[in-house]
Amino acid sequence: MTYNQQQSKGIKSLQLVNVAVSVMNLDEAIAWYSDKLGFKLKYRTSAIEGIELALMEKNKLYIDLIHYPQPINLEIERxxxxxxxxxxxxxxxxxxxxxxxxxxxxxxxxxxxxxxxxxxxxxxxxxxxxxxxxxxxxxxxxxxxxxxxxxxxxxxxxx
Structure with missing residues:
Protein backbone atom coordinates (compact mmCIF):
# COMPACT_ATOMS: atom_id res chain seq x y z
CA MET A 1 0.00 0.00 0.00
CA THR A 2 1.36 3.47 -0.86
CA TYR A 3 1.44 6.46 1.48
CA ASN A 4 -1.62 8.05 -0.20
CA GLN A 5 -3.65 4.85 0.05
CA GLN A 6 -2.96 4.57 3.80
CA GLN A 7 -3.87 8.13 4.73
CA SER A 8 -7.12 9.98 5.26
CA LYS A 9 -7.91 12.62 2.71
CA GLY A 10 -8.64 16.33 3.05
CA ILE A 11 -8.92 17.95 6.46
CA LYS A 12 -9.10 14.56 8.19
CA SER A 13 -5.41 14.18 7.35
CA LEU A 14 -4.43 17.43 9.10
CA GLN A 15 -1.12 17.30 11.02
CA LEU A 16 1.17 19.99 12.38
CA VAL A 17 4.29 19.99 10.21
CA ASN A 18 6.39 22.69 11.81
CA VAL A 19 6.41 26.02 13.59
CA ALA A 20 7.84 29.03 11.76
CA VAL A 21 9.58 31.80 13.69
CA SER A 22 10.64 34.99 11.95
CA VAL A 23 13.99 36.11 13.38
CA MET A 24 16.15 39.23 13.28
CA ASN A 25 19.46 37.37 12.75
CA LEU A 26 19.51 33.83 11.39
CA ASP A 27 22.99 32.94 12.69
CA GLU A 28 22.06 34.05 16.23
CA ALA A 29 18.75 32.18 16.05
CA ILE A 30 20.39 28.94 14.90
CA ALA A 31 22.92 29.24 17.71
CA TRP A 32 20.26 30.02 20.35
CA TYR A 33 17.90 27.17 19.44
CA SER A 34 20.88 24.79 19.20
CA ASP A 35 22.70 25.86 22.36
CA LYS A 36 19.72 26.57 24.63
CA LEU A 37 17.12 24.00 23.54
CA GLY A 38 19.18 21.34 21.78
CA PHE A 39 17.67 21.64 18.29
CA LYS A 40 19.86 20.42 15.41
CA LEU A 41 20.22 22.28 12.14
CA LYS A 42 18.86 20.06 9.36
CA TYR A 43 19.60 22.55 6.61
CA ARG A 44 19.87 26.23 5.76
CA THR A 45 18.73 27.58 2.42
CA SER A 46 17.64 30.62 0.45
CA ALA A 47 14.01 31.07 -0.42
CA ILE A 48 12.12 33.73 -2.40
CA GLU A 49 12.70 37.49 -2.27
CA GLY A 50 16.04 37.17 -0.41
CA ILE A 51 14.48 35.29 2.48
CA GLU A 52 16.72 32.76 4.21
CA LEU A 53 15.52 29.88 6.31
CA ALA A 54 16.97 27.25 8.57
CA LEU A 55 15.12 24.07 9.45
CA MET A 56 15.83 22.93 13.01
CA GLU A 57 14.75 19.54 14.44
CA LYS A 58 14.51 17.92 17.84
CA ASN A 59 12.49 14.82 18.74
CA LYS A 60 10.70 14.95 15.37
CA LEU A 61 9.57 18.55 15.98
CA TYR A 62 10.59 20.99 13.27
CA ILE A 63 11.08 24.73 13.64
CA ASP A 64 11.60 26.92 10.59
CA LEU A 65 13.73 29.91 11.50
CA ILE A 66 13.02 32.53 8.86
CA HIS A 67 14.99 35.69 8.16
CA TYR A 68 13.47 38.40 5.97
CA PRO A 69 16.05 40.82 4.49
CA GLN A 70 14.74 43.87 6.42
CA PRO A 71 12.98 42.44 9.48
CA ILE A 72 10.57 44.66 11.42
CA ASN A 73 9.50 44.06 15.01
CA LEU A 74 6.05 45.61 15.44
CA GLU A 75 5.60 44.37 18.99
CA ILE A 76 7.97 46.79 20.70
CA GLU A 77 6.57 46.37 24.20
CA ARG A 78 6.67 42.68 25.14
Missing part, protein backbone atom coordinates in the same frame (compact mmCIF):
# COMPACT_ATOMS: atom_id res chain seq x y z
CA UNK A 79 4.17 41.81 27.84
CA UNK A 80 4.95 39.37 30.64
CA UNK A 81 2.70 36.30 31.10
CA UNK A 82 -0.26 36.18 31.34
CA UNK A 83 -0.62 39.68 29.80
CA UNK A 84 1.11 38.54 26.61
CA UNK A 85 -2.22 36.94 25.71
CA UNK A 86 -3.82 40.39 25.34
CA UNK A 87 -2.20 40.82 21.91
CA UNK A 88 -3.80 38.67 19.23
CA UNK A 89 -1.80 36.30 17.06
CA UNK A 90 0.58 33.47 17.80
CA UNK A 91 1.77 34.14 21.33
CA UNK A 92 4.36 31.54 22.29
CA UNK A 93 6.03 28.22 21.66
CA UNK A 94 5.11 25.58 24.23
CA UNK A 95 7.12 22.41 24.78
CA UNK A 96 6.55 19.46 27.11
CA UNK A 97 9.37 18.42 29.42
CA UNK A 98 9.32 15.39 31.70
CA UNK A 99 10.98 17.16 34.66
CA UNK A 100 10.64 20.93 34.79
CA UNK A 101 13.09 21.39 37.69
CA UNK A 102 15.84 19.69 35.70
CA UNK A 103 14.94 21.68 32.57
CA UNK A 104 15.03 24.94 34.58
CA UNK A 105 18.49 24.11 35.91
CA UNK A 106 19.74 23.31 32.41
CA UNK A 107 18.34 26.58 31.03
CA UNK A 108 19.91 28.65 33.81
CA UNK A 109 23.26 26.92 33.22
CA UNK A 110 22.98 28.04 29.59
CA UNK A 111 22.31 31.65 30.61
CA UNK A 112 18.57 31.71 29.91
CA UNK A 113 16.66 34.19 32.12
CA UNK A 114 13.51 32.50 33.43
CA UNK A 115 10.51 34.81 33.80
CA UNK A 116 8.19 32.24 35.34
CA UNK A 117 9.90 29.37 37.05
CA UNK A 118 7.82 26.27 37.78
CA UNK A 119 4.63 28.29 38.26
CA UNK A 120 1.81 25.88 39.03
CA UNK A 121 -1.25 26.70 36.94
CA UNK A 122 -4.25 24.97 38.51
CA UNK A 123 -6.42 25.20 35.37
CA UNK A 124 -3.72 23.20 33.51
CA UNK A 125 -2.75 20.98 36.43
CA UNK A 126 0.94 21.44 35.74
CA UNK A 127 3.98 23.61 36.33
CA UNK A 128 5.01 26.12 33.67
CA UNK A 129 8.31 27.88 33.09
CA UNK A 130 8.44 30.80 30.64
CA UNK A 131 11.42 32.57 29.07
CA UNK A 132 12.28 34.50 25.92
CA UNK A 133 14.45 33.55 22.97
CA UNK A 134 17.12 35.81 21.43
CA UNK A 135 14.44 37.97 19.73
CA UNK A 136 12.21 38.12 22.83
CA UNK A 137 9.70 35.56 21.51
CA UNK A 138 8.02 33.84 24.43
CA UNK A 139 8.85 30.16 24.95
CA UNK A 140 7.30 27.97 27.64
CA UNK A 141 7.93 24.55 29.10
CA UNK A 142 4.99 22.58 30.53
CA UNK A 143 5.79 19.66 32.78
CA UNK A 144 4.18 16.60 31.23
CA UNK A 145 1.91 14.72 33.63
CA UNK A 146 -1.46 12.96 33.70
CA UNK A 147 -3.33 16.17 34.63
CA UNK A 148 -2.09 18.20 31.65
CA UNK A 149 -2.66 15.31 29.27
CA UNK A 150 -6.23 14.96 30.60
CA UNK A 151 -6.72 18.72 30.29
CA UNK A 152 -5.67 18.65 26.65
CA UNK A 153 -8.18 15.86 25.98
CA UNK A 154 -11.13 17.05 28.10
CA UNK A 155 -10.58 20.64 29.26
CA UNK A 156 -10.41 19.38 32.86
CA UNK A 157 -7.47 18.39 35.02
CA UNK A 158 -9.34 15.56 36.72
CA UNK A 159 -10.58 12.41 35.02
Missing amino acids: KQPPFHLQITGLRNLVFFVDDIATANTELKEKGVDLMWESNFLPHLGTKVTAFRDMDANLVAFWEKNDQILNYLQTGHTES
Whole structure:
Protein backbone atom coordinates (compact mmCIF):
# COMPACT_ATOMS: atom_id res chain seq x y z
CA MET A 1 0.00 0.00 0.00
CA THR A 2 1.36 3.47 -0.86
CA TYR A 3 1.44 6.46 1.48
CA ASN A 4 -1.62 8.05 -0.20
CA GLN A 5 -3.65 4.85 0.05
CA GLN A 6 -2.96 4.57 3.80
CA GLN A 7 -3.87 8.13 4.73
CA SER A 8 -7.12 9.98 5.26
CA LYS A 9 -7.91 12.62 2.71
CA GLY A 10 -8.64 16.33 3.05
CA ILE A 11 -8.92 17.95 6.46
CA LYS A 12 -9.10 14.56 8.19
CA SER A 13 -5.41 14.18 7.35
CA LEU A 14 -4.43 17.43 9.10
CA GLN A 15 -1.12 17.30 11.02
CA LEU A 16 1.17 19.99 12.38
CA VAL A 17 4.29 19.99 10.21
CA ASN A 18 6.39 22.69 11.81
CA VAL A 19 6.41 26.02 13.59
CA ALA A 20 7.84 29.03 11.76
CA VAL A 21 9.58 31.80 13.69
CA SER A 22 10.64 34.99 11.95
CA VAL A 23 13.99 36.11 13.38
CA MET A 24 16.15 39.23 13.28
CA ASN A 25 19.46 37.37 12.75
CA LEU A 26 19.51 33.83 11.39
CA ASP A 27 22.99 32.94 12.69
CA GLU A 28 22.06 34.05 16.23
CA ALA A 29 18.75 32.18 16.05
CA ILE A 30 20.39 28.94 14.90
CA ALA A 31 22.92 29.24 17.71
CA TRP A 32 20.26 30.02 20.35
CA TYR A 33 17.90 27.17 19.44
CA SER A 34 20.88 24.79 19.20
CA ASP A 35 22.70 25.86 22.36
CA LYS A 36 19.72 26.57 24.63
CA LEU A 37 17.12 24.00 23.54
CA GLY A 38 19.18 21.34 21.78
CA PHE A 39 17.67 21.64 18.29
CA LYS A 40 19.86 20.42 15.41
CA LEU A 41 20.22 22.28 12.14
CA LYS A 42 18.86 20.06 9.36
CA TYR A 43 19.60 22.55 6.61
CA ARG A 44 19.87 26.23 5.76
CA THR A 45 18.73 27.58 2.42
CA SER A 46 17.64 30.62 0.45
CA ALA A 47 14.01 31.07 -0.42
CA ILE A 48 12.12 33.73 -2.40
CA GLU A 49 12.70 37.49 -2.27
CA GLY A 50 16.04 37.17 -0.41
CA ILE A 51 14.48 35.29 2.48
CA GLU A 52 16.72 32.76 4.21
CA LEU A 53 15.52 29.88 6.31
CA ALA A 54 16.97 27.25 8.57
CA LEU A 55 15.12 24.07 9.45
CA MET A 56 15.83 22.93 13.01
CA GLU A 57 14.75 19.54 14.44
CA LYS A 58 14.51 17.92 17.84
CA ASN A 59 12.49 14.82 18.74
CA LYS A 60 10.70 14.95 15.37
CA LEU A 61 9.57 18.55 15.98
CA TYR A 62 10.59 20.99 13.27
CA ILE A 63 11.08 24.73 13.64
CA ASP A 64 11.60 26.92 10.59
CA LEU A 65 13.73 29.91 11.50
CA ILE A 66 13.02 32.53 8.86
CA HIS A 67 14.99 35.69 8.16
CA TYR A 68 13.47 38.40 5.97
CA PRO A 69 16.05 40.82 4.49
CA GLN A 70 14.74 43.87 6.42
CA PRO A 71 12.98 42.44 9.48
CA ILE A 72 10.57 44.66 11.42
CA ASN A 73 9.50 44.06 15.01
CA LEU A 74 6.05 45.61 15.44
CA GLU A 75 5.60 44.37 18.99
CA ILE A 76 7.97 46.79 20.70
CA GLU A 77 6.57 46.37 24.20
CA ARG A 78 6.67 42.68 25.14
CA LYS A 79 4.17 41.81 27.84
CA GLN A 80 4.95 39.37 30.64
CA PRO A 81 2.70 36.30 31.10
CA PRO A 82 -0.26 36.18 31.34
CA PHE A 83 -0.62 39.68 29.80
CA HIS A 84 1.11 38.54 26.61
CA LEU A 85 -2.22 36.94 25.71
CA GLN A 86 -3.82 40.39 25.34
CA ILE A 87 -2.20 40.82 21.91
CA THR A 88 -3.80 38.67 19.23
CA GLY A 89 -1.80 36.30 17.06
CA LEU A 90 0.58 33.47 17.80
CA ARG A 91 1.77 34.14 21.33
CA ASN A 92 4.36 31.54 22.29
CA LEU A 93 6.03 28.22 21.66
CA VAL A 94 5.11 25.58 24.23
CA PHE A 95 7.12 22.41 24.78
CA PHE A 96 6.55 19.46 27.11
CA VAL A 97 9.37 18.42 29.42
CA ASP A 98 9.32 15.39 31.70
CA ASP A 99 10.98 17.16 34.66
CA ILE A 100 10.64 20.93 34.79
CA ALA A 101 13.09 21.39 37.69
CA THR A 102 15.84 19.69 35.70
CA ALA A 103 14.94 21.68 32.57
CA ASN A 104 15.03 24.94 34.58
CA THR A 105 18.49 24.11 35.91
CA GLU A 106 19.74 23.31 32.41
CA LEU A 107 18.34 26.58 31.03
CA LYS A 108 19.91 28.65 33.81
CA GLU A 109 23.26 26.92 33.22
CA LYS A 110 22.98 28.04 29.59
CA GLY A 111 22.31 31.65 30.61
CA VAL A 112 18.57 31.71 29.91
CA ASP A 113 16.66 34.19 32.12
CA LEU A 114 13.51 32.50 33.43
CA MET A 115 10.51 34.81 33.80
CA TRP A 116 8.19 32.24 35.34
CA GLU A 117 9.90 29.37 37.05
CA SER A 118 7.82 26.27 37.78
CA ASN A 119 4.63 28.29 38.26
CA PHE A 120 1.81 25.88 39.03
CA LEU A 121 -1.25 26.70 36.94
CA PRO A 122 -4.25 24.97 38.51
CA HIS A 123 -6.42 25.20 35.37
CA LEU A 124 -3.72 23.20 33.51
CA GLY A 125 -2.75 20.98 36.43
CA THR A 126 0.94 21.44 35.74
CA LYS A 127 3.98 23.61 36.33
CA VAL A 128 5.01 26.12 33.67
CA THR A 129 8.31 27.88 33.09
CA ALA A 130 8.44 30.80 30.64
CA PHE A 131 11.42 32.57 29.07
CA ARG A 132 12.28 34.50 25.92
CA ASP A 133 14.45 33.55 22.97
CA MET A 134 17.12 35.81 21.43
CA ASP A 135 14.44 37.97 19.73
CA ALA A 136 12.21 38.12 22.83
CA ASN A 137 9.70 35.56 21.51
CA LEU A 138 8.02 33.84 24.43
CA VAL A 139 8.85 30.16 24.95
CA ALA A 140 7.30 27.97 27.64
CA PHE A 141 7.93 24.55 29.10
CA TRP A 142 4.99 22.58 30.53
CA GLU A 143 5.79 19.66 32.78
CA LYS A 144 4.18 16.60 31.23
CA ASN A 145 1.91 14.72 33.63
CA ASP A 146 -1.46 12.96 33.70
CA GLN A 147 -3.33 16.17 34.63
CA ILE A 148 -2.09 18.20 31.65
CA LEU A 149 -2.66 15.31 29.27
CA ASN A 150 -6.23 14.96 30.60
CA TYR A 151 -6.72 18.72 30.29
CA LEU A 152 -5.67 18.65 26.65
CA GLN A 153 -8.18 15.86 25.98
CA THR A 154 -11.13 17.05 28.10
CA GLY A 155 -10.58 20.64 29.26
CA HIS A 156 -10.41 19.38 32.86
CA THR A 157 -7.47 18.39 35.02
CA GLU A 158 -9.34 15.56 36.72
CA SER A 159 -10.58 12.41 35.02
